[in-house]
Amino acid sequence: MKNCLTIAGSDCSGGAGIQADLKTFSALGTFGMSVVSAVVAENTSRVISIQDIDVKILEDQIDAVFEDIEVAAVKVGMLPGIESMRAVAAKLREYRPPVIVMDPVMVATGGGNLMNPEALGTLKKELIPVVTLLTPNIPEVEIIAGTGIRTQEDMKAAAVEIHRMGAQNVLIKGGHLEGEAYDLLYDGVNFYSFSAERIDTKNTHGTGCTLSSAITANLAKGMDMPSAVAEAKRYLTEAIRHGLAIGKGHGPTNHFHEFYRMN
Ligand SMILES: Nc1ncnc2c1ncn2[C@@H]1O[C@H](COP(=O)(O)OP(=O)(O)O)[C@@H](O)[C@H]1O
Numbered sequence: 521m522k523n524c525l526t527i528a529g530s531d532c533s534g535g536a537g538i539q540a541d542l543k544t545f546s547a548l549g550t551f552g553m554s555v556v557s558a559v560v561a562e563n564t565s566r567v568i569s570i571q572d573i574d575v576k577i578l579e580d581q582i583d584a585v586f587e588d589i590e591v592a593a594v595k596v597g598m599l600p601g602i603e604s605m606r607a608v609a610a611k612l613r614e615y616r617p618p619v620i621v622m623d624p625v626m627v628a629t630g631g632g633n634l635m636n637p638e639a640l641g642t643l644k645k646e647l648i649p650v651v652t653l654l655t656p657n658i659p660e661v662e663i664i665a666g667t668g669i670r671t672q673e674d675m676k677a678a679a680v681e682i683h684r685m686g687a688q689n690v691l692i693k694g695g696h697l698e699g700e701a702y703d704l705l706y707d708g709v710n711f712y713s714f715s716a717e718r719i720d721t722k723n724t725h726g727t728g729c730t731l732s733s734a735i736t737a738n739l740a741k742g743m744d745m746p747s748a749v750a751e752a753k754r755y756l757t758e759a760i761r762h763g764l765a766i767g768k769g770h771g772p773t774n775h776f777h778e779f780y781r782m783n
């Protein structure tokens with residue numbers, strides 16, 4: 521079995537963050553480990569408060585995993601600010617895991633900033649250049665690339681721009697656009713399109729976390745990038761289709777649906 525590590529925030533309501541990542545790692549047959557970067561008091565409707573994890577214990581958690589266990593792939597999610605970004609970037613440069621997938625989490629679906637906007641420069645300078653794959657949503661692309669995104673051509677231009685910043689691969693998620701659920705992968709040479717039906721549901725809490733951790737697990741298992749993304753999107757689409765109407769706001773994706781009992 522391959523070992524996957526998530527470095528991300530904790531969502532106490534279980535839909536996003538390390539909780540979504542660990543459920544996804546397990547559902548896809550990998551062993552999941554977690555380094556907590558922040559504790560977020562949030563639910564399906566709102567973010568109440570955030571406690572950043574002290575940098576020393578953040579670094580110690582990463583050391584504890586890497587000094588003892590072989591890590592096939594790392595997923596990086598919420599990093600709340602400059603200090604945590606610098607610490608994680610330094611540890612990733614030190615341990616050089618074979619795969620690093622980063623979801624540059626900025627804002628929760630229910631509203632609420634999960635990244636200090638002042639950390640944007642650090643994200644671009646220290647983290648984007650070390651990742652195997654960056655998976656921004658449309659608002660995140662607009663902030664990182666500094667350009668508005670309306671069309672698939674806009675997505676292509678922004679993917680090229682983010683690749684130039686140092687990400688080996690860029691997957692722009694189109695969930696925030698209208699029409700089919702269209703995502704675009706760029707590997708520096710080729711573009712790959714991934715389309716799925718848009719499911720009519722409000723239960724989409726944790727979709728970005730689920731997709732990036734599913735890609736991480738698939739890469740850990742040895743899939744090439746386009747296959748890892750295609751399979752992860754199949755998994756995610758079913759997890760949304762069978763999403764759970766839990767809570768008063770945006771319910772979470774469901775990791776234990778029939779699709780995975782059959783595969
Ligand atoms: N209603 C939906 N039906 C099917 N797929 C969706 C739906 N909403 C989002 N997706 C897909 O979920 C993934 C995450 O999308 P997005 O909402 O853009 O990111 P984030 O969750 O980070 O905001 C993408 O693959 C996107 O195409």
Ligand SMILES: Cc1ncc(COP(=O)(O)OP(=O)(O)O)c(N)n1
Pocket residue numbers: 528529530531536537538560562597598625627628629630634724725726727728729730
């Ligand atoms: C702790 C934590 N991390 C990440 C997110 C955002 O997750 P995402 O998968 O983008 O889902 P939405 O919340 O945007 O639906 C989070 N909310 N909490």
